[in-house]
Amino acid sequence: MAQTATAKMVFDDDDDREPFAAYVADSESQAAVKLFAERRGWSVGSIRRGSLPSALRLLGVAPPPRLMIVDVDGLPLEEVDQGLTELARLGSSVLALGSINDVSYFRRIIRTGARDYLVKPVDADTLGEVFVRFEQAGEDGQIGGRVVGLIGARGGVGVTTLAINTAWIMADKLSRRTALVDMDIYAGTIALSLDMEPTRGLREAFDDPERVDEVFLQNAMTKLGKSLHVLGTEEAMNDAVRMTDEKVLMLVDAMRTNFDMTVLDLPRHFVMREPALFSKLDDIVIVTELTLQGLRDSNRLLRLFASRSHDAKIHIVANNVAAKPDVAVAEFEAGMEAKLRCCFAADPKAMSQASFRGQPLAGADPKHKLVHSLYGLCKELAGVPEETKKGLALFGWGKAKRG
Ligand SMILES: Nc1ncnc2c1ncn2[C@@H]1O[C@H](COP(=O)(O)OP(=O)(O)OP(=O)(O)O)[C@@H](O)[C@H]1O
Ligand SMILES: [Mg+2]
Structure with a gap:
């Protein structure tokens, strides 16, 4: 707890946040998330093999990214409740992935403040569609084109x-x-x-x-x-x-x-x-x-x-x-x-x-140069957050792809 309180204190400034990170446990989800991140021009270094506990461990060193995909597959319900609540409290929009296909489980996940829950297997198109809603929601959570x-x-x-x-x-x-x-x-x-x-x-x-x-x-x-x-x-x-x-x-x-x-x-x-x-x-x-x-x-x-x-x-x-x-x-x-x-x-x-x-x-x-730089403008028009150099260095995440 003390660790996360420090994280909140130090990283309150939104500019310190990376746009995105993912912690996924299986190769299939990892491949889908990779394709999805590439389409948005986000560093694939922000995709880690792991699940909710690994996401929480990083809170002591860095602010939680704005958007996260977090695997909760196989974890005890209490752990999922606590962990997702903590990520939401710190301001992350979280998409949880799991394999339980059950409405009451879904409701419980949504009550933590996580924004959505998808049952595996997932593909890049579905992830894209879910994140459009996250990215377009205003401060008040209202969605409008x-x-x-x-x-x-x-x-x-x-x-x-x-x-x-x-x-x-x-x-x-x-x-x-x-x-x-x-x-x-x-x-x-x-x-x-x-x-x-x-x-x-x-x-x-x-x-x-x-x-x-x-x-x-x-x-x-x-x-x-x-x-x-x-x-x-x-x-x-x-x-x-x-x-x-x-x-x-x-x-x-x-x-x-x-x-x-x-x-x-x-x-x-x-x-x-x-x-x-x-x-x-x-x-x-x-x-x-x-x-x-x-x-x-x-x-x-x-x-x-x-x-x-x-x-x-x-x-x-x-x-x-x-x-x-x-x-x-x-x-x-x-x-x-x-x-x-x-x-x-x-x-x-x-x-x-x-x-x-x-x-x-x-x-x-x-791959044309014009398309590449228009893509940068499109991300701004669409409200897709950009990676910060500072955050990448902090995580040691390698070079960002830029639009
Ligand atoms: N970057 C570019 N390089 C070369 N040719 C271009 C470039 N951008 C547009 N063109 C060409 O310029 C011509 C006019 O483009 P376009 O029709 O998009 O202009 P417009 O501003 O919509 O014109 P209008 O005022 O008639 O609506 C087209 O033939 C198009 O292919
Ligand atoms: Mg015209």
Whole structure:
């Protein structure tokens, strides 16, 4: 007890915590946890052979990580009760693994403060799904999807390309049930880029937003892979669709209720038409080119969003950046008085190879540099905690994989 009290005292600061550790007793679970951790870019050194007692032994030296997988297989119930209660008390979100398939056992585990219990065997997909809930829960434990909007400082800077790749990574790597919505109802290119039939879903959603529920979305959206759902429309130019502020807001709320993550590809005229929308977003990503025009318009968007969308976090990313851009990164940042979150190099060859395969770059070439750094941004947008160098050194856990 004295040991854990010290741990609490010394390691109260959340920054000292590692994002994740696992103590699993059998090879099969270990392999599943390893694949799951790799997908999130967490060091596999944080996976140890062991179970609850080994997790508790470490409390004297390090703070418990934010998220933990702990094997309780074969341990006496009292020991499980005490140990899991202690981990929860110290602020860890714990997923317990065991082999007892019994509702009263499950309830007892949940009463300790552990967040979930899974019966073995487990696989990486299931672990991913469980952790999405842990990661997305707010301070109050409330779960709600997150919504990110991507918008271009100028036309043709790569918003659609980045929106598609963001959504792909969210679904494929970070296990989010993801919606990708093309808000450009007339000229959007998401359906075209993904080689999909455009649907009338968005149009119907705007005609009658109250209809938008799970069943509507299932019918209106095109499913790509296990958890990516796409709403891509291509309405006739002469067909007037009434997109009032109110309807757009209702749609965003419906998306938040039905998906872990919603990625909106926003046409630039939305800035003029739907100001209230931006106050609903968790994150806004402004995509720009490194030119004088890009600098002027990024600045204008940045100031506008900063004054209007107090809750949204704003990220500015440069895309399609040439080896010698018109405006260098340092000059651009000085002109904007803000840092660029990412700087994606131009790689027309990789882009056209991916589109030839009818896939986003993240699917066609997952190891590409652009995908790797977009993955880092995606983890931030999704709320996946990052590893700290300090914590890794403390545990002697080797080098972290970074996004
Ligand atoms: N990093 C990159 N390197 C090379 N080509 C890129 C890169 N990013 C995007 N492109 C290409 O730029 C073109 C325009 O991209 P995209 O359609 O995503 O831009 P957009 O901002 O959505 O355009 P619009 O304003 O018309 O909606 C596409 O052909 C795409 O393949
Ligand atoms: Mg576009």
